Amino acid sequence: MTQFVLAAVLGLLFALGTFLVLRRDIVRVVWGVTIISQSANVYLVTMGGLSGSVPILAHGAHGDLSGVTDPLVQALVLTAIVIGFGTTAFALVLTYRVHQEHGTIDLFELERGGDT
């Protein structure tokens, strides 16, 4: 069941991200990119399989070592999240800078005001 819910949520998130990336407003574009990269992270978690138990067993509390969810993908997601934070912060600062330079964050006006 979890798989189906996640698959549907992932599809919706990617659709939403793509929709936002195609907006005229730069802040929305940045939001779109962030949502797409976050959904890539969720997708990465699902790649380890969802059937198992918690990957870290505290003092063997869960006893059975078989059927453990792959912990590697979670380590990968952690790395990807950290990188995602950094790039999102930079993209937002850049948006602010674009607003300072051009006086607008409308991509349409940005394109029209630019040189060829």
Next chain:
Amino acid sequence: MEPAHLVIAPLLTALVTAILTLATRSSLSIQRALSLVGGVGYLVGVGVLYNAVQTDADGVIVYQLSDWAAPFGITLVADALSVFMLGLAALVSLAALAFSVRFISDYGQRVSYHPLYHLMMVGVTGSFLTGDIFNLFVWFEVMLMSSYVLVAFYSGKQHTRAALTYVVLNLLGSAVMLLAIGGLYATTGTLNMADMARRLADHTAYGIDPAPVLGLSAILFTVFALKAGIAPFQFWVPAAYRAAPAPVAAMLAGVVKKVGVYAIIRLYFTIFAAATLPAGLSLPGLSGTAFLDFFGPVFFIMAAASILLGGYGAVGRRTLDGMLAYSSIGQVGFILLPLAVAATVPEVRTLGIAAALIYSLNHGFAKALLFLASGVIERMTGTLEFANLGGLTERAPVLSGGFFLGALALIGIPPLTGFFGKLLVFDTAARAGADLALAVALAGAILTIAYFSRAWNRGFWGDPVEILEQPSGTLTVAVAALALGVVVLGIGFDPVMDAANAAAGAALDRAGYVEAVAPEVVQ
């Protein structure tokens, strides 16, 4: 010291330099000196590693981080292919660094230039050395994060706009790369490149279905094509290259682009080529069972599109840097073209990869030289519009000579490196009997001659324009050093060709690669 430790030498040098230059921002002279020493140290580190790989019995040096055996730990691998690319990166980056010290304003250098530059080199080095596909993503991000800031460095109107396109596109590329890597992990069960190659070669034993692997590797290819600026993912290139400071544009075209090329050679010829698709592909124009049979036509179409589009775009540009940026799109097509032929025709595979590597080397040197020269010209005349340029041969003979040599190298005149690059590309196509590839290469070569003669006529001959400021000697020396490199590497071509052949051999020696990394068998 064990030779294995030498693998991290260039990586550590660049990282330590980045940290030191960040710590010494208060004193500009110390920061500059440390940065240059770091650049030289990086070259020395690469040289030592190169020598170690040459003298190593297997020709592959593996460093298992924290001594965790592959495929559980992270692996760094230095073989002939990695060190060839590292050598290119070290030489070009040192020239661009020496140029930056005089070219970038004091304020700019104090703010962030040197740490960013060396961090970008950390990312480049890591990408060349990693033996782990997820770490390839991480190193790409390290490299790109620094390059984002460097593209937006001047933070003027055009620069922020170009940087925005560059950042958003690369962030989307990174998300796609994550998707492809996650999918590859789910289907093959490993992230270690050697382990992946081993499992793909024997996919039935490991229960791997090769069909999704082919699809995922195709998705991954779009990311590398985006980084390398191959058509149809080239649209960010002109704006970003024009916005970046001249030495950064030289690095982007000369070194960062080559990381995409390296990833294509490493992954598609060493790793994914291990797999076959027993059922074949039931798509028109794509027959055969090997993965490379599928990638060959794809590579070819993209290479041909890059060559024609880049060449056509460059002929029509009104500014010198715009022309160089479009030319860069065309030249990367010339690098991909022999790879396309090599993928389709197994007999010329070594020659094709060697041709791509020699062409990468030539493009790295010549395009970096041209971008640096364009930076000096802008400093001298205040403009890069062909309409306002003229008579530079009289005003700056050494600089013009350097530009001329760079242009000749890209056109392919003997005895410069470009001649051998072009010759090998044509040779690969001719030996494979690929008439279409020959025709495309010929058209590209003619376009190259057209736009460089146009640039030469408009910018360097004719009535001299007013010179606002004579550039300092260091800038001209950096340009001249790269021009000398193009000549020296062309005249003393034998060792270069040997290195490229060794690198091509290493790229195709899958068994040797897997054996050196020695991933433990896990079922």
